[in-house]
Amino acid sequence: MMAEQSDLVISVRGLVNQFGPFRVHDQLDLDVRRGEILGVVGGSGTGKSVLLRAIVGLRSPQGGTIQLLGKDVTRLTEEAQALLTQRIGILFQDGALFSSMTVAQNVMAPLREHLSISDRLAQEIAAMKISMAGLDMSAGGKYPSELSGGMRKRAALARALALDPDILFLDEPTAGLDPIGAAKFDELILGLRDSLGLTVFMVTHDLDSLYRDCDRIAVLAEKKVIATGPISEVSALDHPWIKDYFSGPRGRAAFLSTPQSSATPTRPGLDA
Numbered sequence: 001m002m003a004e005q006s007d008l009v010i011s012v013r014g015l016v017n018q019f020g021p022f023r024v025h026d027q028l029d030l031d032v033r034r035g036e037i038l039g040v041v042g043g044s045g046t047g048k049s050v051l052l053r054a055i056v057g058l059r060s061p062q063g064g065t066i067q068l069l070g071k072d073v074t075r076l077t078e079e080a081q082a083l084l085t086q087r088i089g090i091l092f093q094d095g096a097l098f099s100s101m102t103v104a105q106n107v108m109a110p111l112r113e114h115l116s117i118s119d120r121l122a123q124e125i126a127a128m129k130i131s132m133a134g135l136d137m138s139a140g141g142k143y144p145s146e147l148s149g150g151m152r153k154r155a156a157l158a159r160a161l162a163l164d165p166d167i168l169f170l171d172e173p174t175a176g177l178d179p180i181g182a183a184k185f186d187e188l189i190l191g192l193r194d195s196l197g198l199t200v201f202m203v204t205h206d207l208d209s210l211y212r213d214c215d216r217i218a219v220l221a222e223k224k225v226i227a228t229g230p231i232s233e234v235s236a237l238d239h240p241w242i243k244d245y246f247s248g249p250r251g252r253a254a255f256l257s258t259p260q261s262s263a264t265p266t267r268p269g270l271d272a
């Protein structure tokens with residue numbers, strides 16, 4: 001199924017990322033559609049985080065184009081990049097909260113950086129985002145070190161939502177959470193996508209998250225995105241890594257614990 005060009009919020013073509021002589025991505029293509037939750041999977045070192053960093057403009061690729069919300073991020077002035085940055089929210093793997101600031105101050109940081117609003121309004125917005133991220137109001141006054149791992153993720157999510165982004169980038173959002181905490185976090189992401197109309201780009205190793213949240217998945221291997229599509233289709237592909245990943249014991253367990261498991265996976269055409 002081809003998406004209309006206007007439905008694409010991210011469009012990557014011919015991407016090359018290289019560190020010294022080591023090429024991570026070679027002619028990689030990827031599209032992300034407005035309003036979808038896309039799960040990005042692949043073996044360790046296939047360049048999922050590098051891809052995320054390139055798309056959000058945190059690293060300059062060696063080749064190719066990256067359209068993000070209609071702008072080529074590889075050719076932006078600093079000013080244009082700053083404006084674009086306001087329209088995306090990023091949840092890094094370690095949360096990357098400022099440890100010397102309370103949760104509320106962390107959430108207010110991007111508001112202060114990008115908007116000229118009163119302290120009072122910034123505090124009100126921060127309180128709203130903290131509650132949207134599923135944290136109790138009292139969490140706002142706490143420092144990151146006083147929070148559990150799951151609460152820290154939610155605090156980082158509140159900060160990522162501070163500027164009402166169009167796209168949320170999540171790098172391993174459920175890593176380090178227990179299965180119940182991870183399931184709740186997945187539910188939260190799904191709820192936020194539905195209520196805010198967000199597009200979500202999620203790098204994850206968590207098969208349960210993929211089955212629970214993702215409309216489509218993209219598989220990184222051989223320096224490229226080798227397949228995209230609904231999980232039922234991609235998981236049935238005849239590729240060694242895909243077979244290992246989805247048909248190993250963990251893959252089977254995740255599949256069996258989802259409602260889709262009653263549907264017979266069909267052999268796909270690649271829709272990349």
Ligand SMILES: Nc1ncnc2c1ncn2[C@@H]1O[C@H](COP(=O)(O)OP(=O)(O)OP(=O)(O)O)[C@@H](O)[C@H]1O
Nearest residue numbers: 019024042043044045046047048049050051203205
């Ligand atoms: N700043 C850097 N300098 C040199 N090499 C790097 C740098 N950043 C990433 N790499 C290399 O690029 C490759 C891809 O890294 P990346 O972190 O994107 O992998 P990943 O798919 O996210 O892996 P994982 O699932 O283990 O987190 C790795 O081989 C890594 O060593």
